[in-house]
Amino acid sequence: MAEAQNIPVGSTTAGQIAVAAESTVATRMSAPPSFDVADFPVPHGREEEWRFTPLERLRGLHDGTAVATGEGVRIDVEAPEGVTVETVTRDDVRIGKAGTPVDRVAAQAYSAFEKAGVVTVPKETVLTEPIRIAVHGQGGVAYGHQVVELGAFAEAVVVIDHTGDAVLAANVDYVLGDGAKLTVVSVQDWDDKAVHVGQHNALIGRDATFKSFVVTFGGDLVRLHPRVTYAGTGGEAELFGLYFTDAGQHQEHRLLVDHNTPHCKSNVAYKGALQGEGAHAVWIGDVLIEAKAEGTDTYEMNRNLVLTDGARVDSVPNLEIETGEIVGAGHASATGRFDDEQLFYLMARGIPAGEARRLVVRGFFAELVQQIGVDDIEERLLVKIDEELEASL
Amino acid sequence: MATLEIHDLHVTVEADNATKEILKGVDLTVKQGETHAIMGPNGSGKSTLAYSLAGHPKYTITSGTVTLDGENVLEMSVDERARAGLFLAMQYPVEIPGVSVSNFLRTSATAVRGEAPKLRTWVKEVKETMARLSMDPAFAERNVNEGFSGGEKKRHEILQLELLKPKIAILDETDSGLDVDALRVVSEGVNRVRETGEVGTLLITHYTRILRYIKPDFVHVFSGGRIVESGGAELADKLENEGYESYALDAKGGVSA
Numbered sequence: 001m002a003e004a005q006n007i008p009v010g011s012t013t014a015g016q017i018a019v020a021a022e023s024t025v026a027t028r029m030s031a032p033p034s035f036d037v038a039d040f041p042v043p044h045g046r047e048e049e050w051r052f053t054p055l056e057r058l059r060g061l062h063d064g065t066a067v068a069t070g071e072g073v074r075i076d077v078e079a080p081e082g083v084t085v086e087t088v089t090r091d092d093v094r095i096g097k098a099g100t101p102v103d104r105v106a107a108q109a110y111s112a113f114e115k116a117g118v119v120t121v122p123k124e125t126v127l128t129e130p131i132r133i134a135v136h137g138q139g140g141v142a143y144g145h146q147v148v149e150l151g152a153f154a155e156a157v158v159v160i161d162h163t164g165d166a167v168l169a170a171n172v173d174y175v176l177g178d179g180a181k182l183t184v185v186s187v188q189d190w191d192d193k194a195v196h197v198g199q200h201n202a203l204i205g206r207d208a209t210f211k212s213f214v215v216t217f218g219g220d221l222v223r224l225h226p227r228v229t230y231a232g233t234g235g236e237a238e239l240f241g242l243y244f245t246d247a248g249q250h251q252e253h254r255l256l257v258d259h260n261t262p263h264c265k266s267n268v269a270y271k272g273a274l275q276g277e278g279a280h281a282v283w284i285g286d287v288l289i290e291a292k293a294e295g296t297d298t299y300e301m302n303r304n305l306v307l308t309d310g311a312r313v314d315s316v317p318n319l320e321i322e323t324g325e326i327v328g329a330g331h332a333s334a335t336g337r338f339d340d341e342q343l344f345y346l347m348a349r350g351i352p353a354g355e356a357r358r359l360v361v362r363g364f365f366a367e368l369v370q371q372i373g374v375d376d377i378e379e380r381l382l383v384k385i386d387e388e389l390e391a392s393l
Numbered sequence: 394m395a396t397l398e399i400h401d402l403h404v405t406v407e408a409d410n411a412t413k414e415i416l417k418g419v420d421l422t423v424k425q426g427e428t429h430a431i432m433g434p435n436g437s438g439k440s441t442l443a444y445s446l447a448g449h450p451k452y453t454i455t456s457g458t459v460t461l462d463g464e465n466v467l468e469m470s471v472d473e474r475a476r477a478g479l480f481l482a483m484q485y486p487v488e489i490p491g492v493s494v495s496n497f498l499r500t501s502a503t504a505v506r507g508e509a510p511k512l513r514t515w516v517k518e519v520k521e522t523m524a525r526l527s528m529d530p531a532f533a534e535r536n537v538n539e540g541f542s543g544g545e546k547k548r549h550e551i552l553q554l555e556l557l558k559p560k561i562a563i564l565d566e567t568d569s570g571l572d573v574d575a576l577r578v579v580s581e582g583v584n585r586v587r588e589t590g591e592v593g594t595l596l597i598t599h600y601t602r603i604l605r606y607i608k609p610d611f612v613h614v615f616s617g618g619r620i621v622e623s624g625g626a627e628l629a630d631k632l633e634n635e636g637y638e639s640y641a642l643d644a645k646g647g648v649s650a
Contacts, residue, residue, distance in 0.1 A: 364491030
């Protein structure tokens with residue numbers, strides 16, 4: 001199922017399907033999951049889970065030297081009627097239910113935040129308007145935690161929008177009750193200097209549906225861990241991602257879908273475009289099908305489009321299967337480049353160079369963008385993609 | 394009347410750290426409504442002529458002139474040449490991931506025509522043209538050339554030719570790799586364009602087979618980077634019977650026929 005084609009210089013695509021062998025997912029963690037930062041040694045960069053990340057650009061988030069400045073980020077929540085929006089203290093029992101930090105920075109965020117945001121959609125409440133959480137960087141260092149909880153059969157769309165400049169380590173918990181439907185769009189539209197690291201945990205209830213879009217454009221360094229586990233049978237997760245990595249940017253998405261429950265589905269599709277010297281995108285896609293997870297159906301895919309020389313992609317899909325009693329499991333990764341011959345072909349049909357590039361990149365992202373279903377966000381992403389391309393010409 | 398004039402064209406290419414002259418003085422005039430077949434053995438420079446006219450960056454024009462209705466083609470960028478009315482049907486069209494055929498055709502037609510075609514008439518136009526080329530409508534939703542068979546790629550090239558209606562169409566080995574059925578369908582497409590009388594056609598081919606479907610007004614034998622003999626359709630019959638052997642000397646020794 002693994003495929004790798006048209007691999008340009010400066011990109012790697014590795015993939016494997018392991019059947020009940022030594023777990024790669026396990027070896028990606030140098031310490032067991034923990035809420036306490038002291039349980040994780042300070043990374044030196046050669047650990048499996050840190051080897052792609054330029055530690056010196058984490059601005060101290062990984063070694064305890066980044067101290068919260070009080071003016072880190074401003075958070076504004078806009079929610080339709082029926083939704084409860086709270087700011088709570090660390091001891092609130094709703095925090096940390098969806099997952100445990102798996103690396104030093106996620107644990108640092110958990111250990112360091114003072115107040116957490118909790119957004120609750122009561123059971124059977126079906127929202128027609130999105131909940132919008134605006135996280136605006138004010139130039140400082142911040143640690144945060146956000147909980148989004150949907151009661152049974154509730155339906156909601158949540159947009160988390162990151163803008164401005166900050167050094168931010170923040171985790172998000174999504175807790176879906178039985179039969180709930182949650183769509184989340186997390187947009188990383190940071191200024192050039194921002195650093196953002198976080199773990200996004202989703203715990204999917206019985207017959208619940210979780211749809212996630214992770215959209216990363218900005219920042220000096222963005223490193224996110226979207227992770228999914230299931231609390232009951234019949235759960236479905238769709239994890240979509242889009243990134244546009246420019247010169248000098250490091251954008252890293254490390255996914256884990258843990259099929260720990262029978263008869264659940266997952267579908268992962270991440271697409272990235274890269275341009276410019278030193279643009280570096282990392283995609284790690286771990287899918288684990290545990291022995292008890294019979295009837296699992298999963299597919300994961302990562303595609304990268306390298307627009308110029310000097311950009312680098314590391315794409316590592318990884319599927320671990322501990323039971324043969326499944327519906328389907330597959331993965332694919334491919335990195336291609338927009339090359340001179342493609343440009344010539346389009347121009348030979350009268351299309352100017354800039355428009356040719358736009359055509360290719362918009363087309364590449366369109367199928368994902370169209371699935372978001374939030375008009376203003378879709379529109380903004382397409383405009384943003386065009387702006388990114390303008391900047392490169 | 395649109396006229397493409399090529400005069401004393403010399404073209405080089407960089408290969409293995411050396412500059413190699415491929416075209417060594419090509420003279421040719423193609424007028425609207427005329428069909429010229431350029432025939433020659435492999436490596437004679439036929440495709441280099443096609444790509445040089447379209448402006449491929451791999452080729453360097455060292456001397457000579459190319460004009461379209463008096464305008465200097467060599468000063469135009471690739472897209473400007475296309476908008477000026479030059480069309481190259483490629484031998485090996487490349488895949489464009491993420492761009493659907495329908496989106497590509499519309500963008501291209503908008504660029505060449507100078508304005509977006511009206512949606513309703515455009516959809517009809519594309520559909521009918523595809524039907525005439527025996528192309529499945531689902532084809533329009535596939536990505537450009539991605540996973541296309543050899544025959545599908547050529548049909549797609551001719552589809553563009555029919556929709557873009559150029560002044561001068563250069564067909565680079567459009568017949569290569571086609572079975573007889575596909576060759577007939579593709580040739581009929583070319584003939585529909587020719588019958589309008591508004592296009593000058595430069596048909597580059599290695600084989601005489603396609604000339605049974607597309608009747609040329611002029612046949613030129615290409616060897617050693619230039620035209621060594623020109624004649625009417627009867628010259629193709631001679632090539633059919635005798636092959637290119639009698640021209641081999643020209644390629645090496647430069648004795649002109």
